[in-house]
Amino acid sequence: MYQILKSISFCYGHRLLKYQGPCANLHGHNARAEITLASEQLDERGMVMDFGDIKSVIKTWIDDNLDHTMLLCKDDPLVAVLTDNQEKFYLMDKNPTAENIAELIFNYAEQQNFPVESVTLWESDTSFARFLR
Numbered sequence: 131m132y133q134i135l136k137s138i139s140f141c142y143g144h145r146l147l148k149y150q151g152p153c154a155n156l157h158g159h160n161a162r163a164e165i166t167l168a169s170e171q172l173d174e175r176g177m178v179m180d181f182g183d184i185k186s187v188i189k190t191w192i193d194d195n196l197d198h199t200m201l202l203c204k205d206d207p208l209v210a211v212l213t214d215n216q217e218k219f220y221l222m223d224k225n226p227t228a229e230n231i232a233e234l235i236f237n238y239a240e241q242q243n244f245p246v247e248s249v250t251l252w253e254s255d256t257s258f259a260r261f262l263r
């Protein structure tokens with residue numbers, strides 16, 4: 131089995147609903163997503179996938195959708211406020227925890243038919259969440 135990993139850095143704002151503590155307040159993170167792809171076989175170039183192709187597809191999606199953006203749960207009352215003020219946000223069905231952001235990126239990679247094994251979302255230097263099937 132071969133594994134490759136591509137790191138993509140981005141920043142986002144969020145707050146957690148149903149949470150008692152500082153993360154219930156609006157705040158931001160300089161995050162890093164680690165996308166791990168795995169394959170039993172290599173292509174004719176000797177690659178699971180070109181790192182550049184992972185970057186061009188997934189980093190582009192992250193840059194367009196999540197980077198420098200408020201990630202809000204659909205139940206957050208701020209959705210109406212940001213909508214009224216024409217501010218950018220990314221609407222999530224779930225609370226914007228590191229776990230759910232990792233799953234979001236995993237699902238996108240899977241939709242692109244990437245052989246994704248896991249997505250690890252480093253929310254800070256000391257905390258990460260990982261999603262895998």
Ligand SMILES: Nc1nc2c(c(=O)[nH]1)N=C([C@H](O)[C@H](O)COP(=O)(O)OP(=O)(O)OP(=O)(O)O)CN2
Pocket residue numbers: 146153226227228229253254256257259
């Ligand atoms: N399982 C999860 N726990 C927490 C999440 C999360 O997404 N999943 N998120 C938060 C906050 O958004 C934020 O990340 C704070 O986390 P924490 O690592 O506790 O931050 P600290 O600054 O206190 O970290 P230290 O390095 O330990 O000082 C909270 N929990």
